[in-house]
Amino acid sequence: MLGLVAFDCRREVLQLVSARNVFLLTMCFWYLAETILQPSAIHEYSQTEAISALACVLLCLVTFGLAYQRLYLSRREGNHSALPELNQPQFLWHAFWVTALIGFVPLLVLSRGNIWTIFEDAFYPKPRWSSLFQRGRYGDGRDALLEMQMFLRAATPLAAAIVLGHGHKAWQRSLAGLLLIYMVARGLHDGSRFRLVEAVVPIAAAFFWRVPFRWKRPALLLALPVVFTVSLVWAAAAVRGRDEGRFAWRDAFSVQYVGFEMFRELLFLRRTVPNTSPWQWGYTYYVQAINPIPRFLWTSKPIEDAGLQLAVLQKAVVDGEPKLTIAPGLIGEMYWNFGIPGIAILSALLGMILRWWDAVGIQARQSLPLYTVFASGLYVVFATGRSVNLSTAYGLLSLYATVKVLCWWKAREATGS
Numbered sequence: 569m570l571g572l573v574a575f576d577c578r579r580e581v582l583q584l585v586s587a588r589n590v591f592l593l594t595m596c597f598w599y600l601a602e603t604i605l606q607p608s609a610i611h612e613y614s615q616t617e618a619i620s621a622l623a624c625v626l627l628c629l630v631t632f633g634l635a636y637q638r639l640y641l642s643r644r645e646g647n648h649s650a651l652p653e654l655n656q657p658q659f660l661w662h663a664f665w666v667t668a669l670i671g672f673v674p675l676l677v678l679s680r681g682n683i684w685t686i687f688e689d690a691f692y693p694k695p696r697w698s699s700l701f702q703r704g705r706y707g708d709g710r711d712a713l714l715e716m717q718m719f720l721r722a723a724t725p726l727a728a729a730i731v732l733g734h735g736h737k738a739w740q741r742s743l744a745g746l747l748l749i750y751m752v753a754r755g756l757h758d759g760s761r762f763r764l765v766e767a768v769v770p771i772a773a774a775f776f777w778r779v780p781f782r783w784k785r786p787a788l789l790l791a792l793p794v795v796f797t798v799s800l801v802w803a804a805a806a807v808r809g810r811d812e813g814r815f816a817w818r819d820a821f822s823v824q825y826v827g828f829e830m831f832r833e834l835l836f837l838r839r840t841v842p843n844t845s846p847w848q849w850g851y852t853y854y855v856q857a858i859n860p861i862p863r864f865l866w867t868s869k870p871i872e873d874a875g876l877q878l879a880v881l882q883k884a885v886v887d888g889e890p891k892l893t894i895a896p897g898l899i900g901e902m903y904w905n906f907g908i909p910g911i912a913i914l915s916a917l918l919g920m921i922l923r924w925w926d927a928v929g930i931q932a933r934q935s936l937p938l939y940t941v942f943a944s945g946l947y948v949v950f951a952t953g954r955s956v957n958l959s960t961a962y963g964l965l966s967l968y969a970t971v972k973v974l975c976w977w978k979a980r981e982a983t984g985s
Contacts, residue, residue, distance in 0.1 A: 584788050585776070586929060587922035588636055590946045592629070594953040597796065598897060599625050602831040613835045621834045627908070628899050628915040635919030650971045651928075654726070654937035657735030659974065664726040667970050668747055671720030674713045675701055690754040699758040712862040721963025722970060724751050725770035725940035732774040733936045761803055766947050766963065773943030777936050830897030830954065833878065837900045845881055848905040852877070852896075856958045874901050874955050895955035922949065941967065 602610065603622070610618070653659045672686075678701060679685040689700045703711040727744035730736050736744075748771060755764030779787055841847060852874040863869050875895045879885045884894065896904055902911045925945050932938035944964050951960040 584785075585773075585943075585946070587925045587946060587949050588633075590949045591632065591918070591922055591953075593792075594950050595625065595629060597799075597950075598830040598953040599834070599899070600831075601796075602829050607829070607832075609829070609832050610835060613839070617835055617839060621831065621838055624834060624838070624899055624903060624908070624911055625831075627911050628902070631912045631915040632919040632922075635916035636923045639920050639923045650968070650975045651938055651941065652931075652935070653971065653975055653978075654729070654941070655935050657733075659978070660726060660729060660733075660937050661736060661740055663967075663970055663974055664723055664730060664744060666974065667719040667723035667726065667967065670970075671717050671723060674716045677713065678710070690750055691757060693757045699754075702758065709862075709864045712864060715862075715962070718962035718966045719970070720747075720751065721766060722967035723747060724767055724963070725773075725944045725967070726937065728770040728774040728940045729937040732778055761806065762947075762951050762960065765950065766944070769943050769947045770940040773940050774936060777939045830895070830900060833895070833897045834900040834903070836882070837878075837896060837904050840881060841904055847907065848874075848877075850905050852901055852905060853956060856956055859958045873957075874904070897955060898953050901955050925949075 603618075613621075654663065675686050685700065701714055701717065703714040724747070727747045730744040731741050731748065748767070751767040752764065752771075755767045776784065776787065851872075855870050855873045858866075858869060861869060876885070878894055878896050882894070895901075899911060899915075902914045906913070925942075928938075928945075929942045932942040941964075944967075948961050948964060951957070
């Protein structure tokens with residue numbers, strides 16, 4: 569993995585920011601870091617079990633890399649006719665305010681128009697890192713309305729492009745900047761690691777795009793180890809102080825579990841499946857596939873996602889809810905569903921998908937709006953390392969749907985129909 573990154577660094581620095589490299593670094597973050605830190609939780613497994621689990625990680629990386637390198641995509645196949653419309657400042661602004669407006673609707677409805685309530689929820693931490701606008705695990709009509717906040721996530725990369733780009737007035741950039749501040753504050757004060765990362769990534773991508781070319785390589789090489797270390801410490805501090813809704817920086821290094829430890833989950837699943845727990849045969853992926861269907865429309869919709877089932881296996885469920893947010897990890901879930909062949913086949917499929925997204929990234933290098941959208945997709949790659957969860961892509965999907973609708977409306981006005 570380090571060799572591939574070093575090769576890209578010498579050959580073409582912009583290739584460093586790719587879905588392939590984010591996936592490789594994600595595997596380091598979710599799996600290999602724990603094998604180096606050696607927490608006590610993995611000492612209960614034998615050396616043979618550890619080597620077997622590492623072989624699964626290696627199989628994932630090898631099959632992913634082979635599929636990624638062997639798949640050929642032309643520039644046309646990586647192109648999306650709708651997304652380049654974002655290069656037009658007026659279209660970009662329209663897409664921003666439409667997504668932001670839709671995203672704020674549930675907040676305004678549930679707060680009864682009280683702006684201070686929305687502000688207080690984002691900027692003031694609360695015990696257990698709770699939020700007034702946080703949906704429950706089992707959705708009803710209210711939760712379906714709250715899910716419309718996905719459009720705020722869609723507006724974030726557009727806001728970053730407006731603030732750091734050209735072609736917009738000062739008041740437009742100010743409004744976009746206020747949204748970015750709101751999204752970062754909200755992610756910081758509700759303890760949601762993914763929400764903060766999702767808000768920060770497009771901003772960082774916009775700054776990186778604006779950095780002069782000769783400074784891009786040193787900027788990346790300096791940023792990667794810093795981001796890796798700070799992320800671990802910050803997550804540990806958030807977990808340690810979760811009961812009080814604060815960051816316990818002094819106790820961060822004594823935390824044994826911060827939610828990034830997927831190697832121990834792989835060890836557990838290798839020992840448990842199929843000895844004491846059956847194969848899933850795609851069931852956890854099925855649960856994610858039907859996730860967009862609101863529960864108030866399908867009251868009997870399955871609730872046993874991978875995280876809940878794993879918590880049940882580990883006897884970590886209280887009153888139907890996991891004690892901690894746990895997940896099987898990308899590789900663990902592959903194994904849990906289809907065994908060793910599943911790791912090879914699904915990793916190869918993932919390599920093809922990310923090769924396609926990198927084809928989109930090549931087109932985005934000359935465009936700040938497209939680059940921030942591309943970076944939002946890289947966040948989805950990182951989040952998927954924990955487990956396959958369709959909701960992590962809701963922001964990106966709602967952005968694409970908005971752009972397609974606006975393109976249709978634009979064409980309709982052009983033809984006068």
